[in-house]
Amino acid sequence: MGVTWLDYTVIVLYFAFMLAIGYWGMKLSKTLDDYLVAGRRLRTPFYMACLATVVLGGASTLGSAKLGYKFGISGFWLVFMLSFGVLVMGFLLSSRISALRLTSVCQMLERRYCSGARYLSAVIMVVYDMLVVTVQVISIGTIISAIFGWNLTASMLVGGAIVLAYTTSGGMWAVSITDAVQFTFMTIGIFFLALPLGLAKVGGWAALTAKLEPHYFSLTNIGGKTILAYFLLFFFGIIIGQDIWQRVFTARNPRVARTGTILAGLYGIFYGVAMAIIGMVALVLFPKLPDPQYALPMVAIHALPPGATGILLAAAISALMSTADGCMLASSTVLVTDLILPLSRRQFTDQDKQRLVRLFTFLAGLVAIVCAVWIQDILAALDLAYALLSGAIVVPIVAGFYWKRATWQGAMWAIGLGSLAVIVGLAREGLSATNPIIYGIITSIVVLVAASLLTRPDPQRLQTWEETISHAHEQV
Numbered sequence: 001m002g003v004t005w006l007d008y009t010v011i012v013l014y015f016a017f018m019l020a021i022g023y024w025g026m027k028l029s030k031t032l033d034d035y036l037v038a039g040r041r042l043r044t045p046f047y048m049a050c051l052a053t054v055v056l057g058g059a060s061t062l063g064s065a066k067l068g069y070k071f072g073i074s075g076f077w078l079v080f081m082l083s084f085g086v087l088v089m090g091f092l093l094s095s096r097i098s099a100l101r102l103t104s105v106c107q108m109l110e111r112r113y114c115s116g117a118r119y120l121s122a123v124i125m126v127v128y129d130m131l132v133v134t135v136q137v138i139s140i141g142t143i144i145s146a147i148f149g150w151n152l153t154a155s156m157l158v159g160g161a162i163v164l165a166y167t168t169s170g171g172m173w174a175v176s177i178t179d180a181v182q183f184t185f186m187t188i189g190i191f192f193l194a195l196p197l198g199l200a201k202v203g204g205w206a207a208l209t210a211k212l213e214p215h216y217f218s219l220t221n222i223g224g225k226t227i228l229a230y231f232l233l234f235f236f237g238i239i240i241g242q243d244i245w246q247r248v249f250t251a252r253n254p255r256v257a258r259t260g261t262i263l264a265g266l267y268g269i270f271y272g273v274a275m276a277i278i279g280m281v282a283l284v285l286f287p288k289l290p291d292p293q294y295a296l297p298m299v300a301i302h303a304l305p306p307g308a309t310g311i312l313l314a315a316a317i318s319a320l321m322s323t324a325d326g327c328m329l330a331s332s333t334v335l336v337t338d339l340i341l342p343l344s345r346r347q348f349t350d351q352d353k354q355r356l357v358r359l360f361t362f363l364a365g366l367v368a369i370v371c372a373v374w375i376q377d378i379l380a381a382l383d384l385a386y387a388l389l390s391g392a393i394v395v396p397i398v399a400g401f402y403w404k405r406a407t408w409q410g411a412m413w414a415i416g417l418g419s420l421a422v423i424v425g426l427a428r429e430g431l432s433a434t435n436p437i438i439y440g441i442i443t444s445i446v447v448l449v450a451a452s453l454l455t456r457p458d459p460q461r462l463q464t465w466e467e468t469i470s471h472a473h474e475q476v
Contacts, residue, residue, distance in 0.1 A: 003147055003301055003309060010310030011147065011317070014185070018166050018321065021178050025170020032353050035171030036103050036333055037249040042176060048260035049183035050176050050322075051247045052267045055082055055238065056186070057132070057323025061316055062139045064272055065296040068279020069289070072216025074227075075279055079272025081230040083265045085238035090261030095254035096401060096469055097245055105245045105397070106338040112400040112465050114408035115342070120415050121393050122338035125242045128389045129331035130368055132243065136324035137163075137372035143316050146297035156372050159317070160324075164365035167325040168358055172250060175325045182318030186271075189315025193308045194299060195274050198281040201303040208277075211284050229434040236394040236441070237386035242330040243323070328368065332361040387431075391422035391440020395448055401469070403452075404462060410452035418444035 029035040042050065060079045067075030100108055106125060110118035140163070141156030148155070166174050202208050215221045238244060251257035275296070282295035285303060289295065300312040336357045341348060348356070395418065396411040421443040425436025 003313075004306040006306045007310030007313065008147075010307065011314055014314040014317070015162055017181070018162060018178055021181070022166025022169040022174045025166070025174025025177060028173040029171045029354070032350050032357070034173055035354050035357060036329075036337075037246065038172040038176045040101070040250060041252055042250045042256070043252055044256050044260045044263075046176070046180055047247070047251050047256055048263045048267070050179040050250065051086070051244070051260060052264040053179040053183045053186065053319065053322030054243055054247055054326040055086055055264065055268055055323070056271055056319050057136050057139070059135060060268070060271065061275060061319040062142060062293055062296055064275035065279040065282065065299075066292040067222065068276035069283045069292040069295040070279075071222040072212065072218065072280055073273070073276050074219050074222035075276035076272040077222055077227050078230050078234065079275065080269055081234040082238050083268030083272060085235040085265075086244075086261060086268060087265030088235075089239045089244070090258055090265055093239065093401065094248055094251075094257040094261040097248045098251050098254040098257035099468060101249075103246065103249060104334050104338055105240060105242050105393070106334055108245075109396065109400065109411065111468075112461070113396070113406075113411040117396065117408060117411045117415060118338055118342070120412065121396075122334050124388055124392050124415070124419060125334045126331050126339075128237075128386075129242055129327040129334070130364060130371070132241075132327040133324050133331065133364070133368035134371040136320045136327070137369055139320045140317060140324065141372065142293055143297050143313060143320070146294055146301065147313055153373050157369060159321075160365065160369035160372065163321050163324045163328065164362065164369070167328050168362045168365065171354075171358070171361075172246070172329060175329055176250060178325065179322045182322045185311065185315040185318040189312040189318075190271065190274050190278070193304060194278050194296075194312050194315075197305075197308065198278055198299050198303050202281055202284045208280060208284060212280060216280060216283075225434065232390060232434055232437040232441075233386040236390035236437075240389060240394050240397050242334055243326040246330050246333060247326065324368075328365050329361055331364045332357050335360050335364070387422055387426060387437050387440075388419065391437045392419040392444065395441060395444035399448055399452075400465075404466070405452055405457065406448060407452045407455045407457045409455045410448040410450075413451045414444040414448035417447050
């Protein structure tokens with residue numbers, strides 16, 4: 001059917017609304033806590049929607065539809081591993097994270113271990129978040145290119161600029177409000193429009209099974225090696241990402257954090273299945289797409305009626321913007337609060353700190369847009385981001401919560417040598433290799449355990465930490 005004037009109107013109004021919310025968020029962000037963690041005031045439905053949207057970004061939306069187009073229903077594994085990680089985080093960590101009342105993962109490592117662990121992890125976290133923003137900008141550009149017929153570079157510049165504008169101006173309040181709106185668009189666009197109308201277009205589920213080969217309905221068609229790679233990349237990485245933790249810090253209390261995180265994980269699993277099926281629908285309707293990355297936009301443009309096309313395209317853009325804005329703010333939060341401010345001798349007021357974070361949010365967004373123009377591949381950049389995070393930081397964080405014997409010396413060596421193992425492995429085997437993550441995790445475990453057994457934890461720091469964690473259990 002193509003994109004009609006009604007669809008263009010829906011999309012343009014959506015963009016204008018995002019910018020307006022950025023201005024509104026600027027009025028709400030009166031303190032640094034407001035700008036970074038929305039004043040820690042989000043209740044369960046609001047919090048769940050915000051967390052779900054930051055998890056389900058470019059790889060979960062365009063990437064999963066692309067995988068569904070190529071491999072069938074087993075294309076859902078990427079989103080499943082992300083969502084499974086969120087579920088585990090909800091049951092085991094979210095209430096503890098919320099009780100810390102911090103603003104970053106790196107501050108947790110300092111409170112549990114030492115300031116050196118904070119600085120070292122901050123460098124890795126900034127790289128991770130910047131790469132994730134880059135992925136989302138590429139994905140946003142892909143959809144805008146399909147809608148308006150612009151080249152990919154121009155589309156990425158426009159989409160990236162919109163996210164940059166509302167995130168920089170309004171901070172976490174703007175991000176949270178826009179995410180709630182984006183969650184609504186995503187739910188309506190994917191579950192109530194694209195999935196049922198797409199299936200109807202091919203003649204229903206029975207027709208879909210008749211028109212595709214049986215292997216497209218196998219859960220393992222994508223391959224065991226790929227499923228393992230997704231587990232290593234995304235399950236561990238999502239549990240310790242700054243963008244995820246910063247959302248957990250917005251929860252009103254540990255009980256909200258636990259319940260909302262579990263619900264977000266369950267929502268994500270259904271989302272992954274839906275996106276894989278939409279990719280299969282695209283395969284039936286457009287069997288010779290030159291780039292499967294356009295599977296979802298093609299279903300939206302050619303399989304849905306006017307108006308519904310605009311809502312679905314806005315929903316797809318919503319999924320990408322919600323992750324981009326969260327990671328953009330996460331990168332500047334870590335850069336300023338964990339590197340610049342602690343290492344500076346100058347005394348900053350709360351307003352000075354807020355202006356500084358706003359400045360670096362803007363700069364981080366600019367860098368990500370430039371990187372997106374260079375890379376222009378969704379899954380390659382994401383692989384690199386999660387490999388660094390999973391291989392270098394996950395072991396010290398989990399040990400910090402569950403092993404009292406872990407020491408700051410063990411954590412520092414684990415982060416340093418784990419990072420080195422990942423980087424060397426990626427250099428030798430390529431960015432898409434799975435083994436470097438395994439090298440990093442194994443190295444981190446061995447080094448942390450060995451160094452911790454040879455040293456002793458700081459009794460006072462450990463006691464303070466245990467009291468904080470006990471307080472979290474009392475609030476759930």
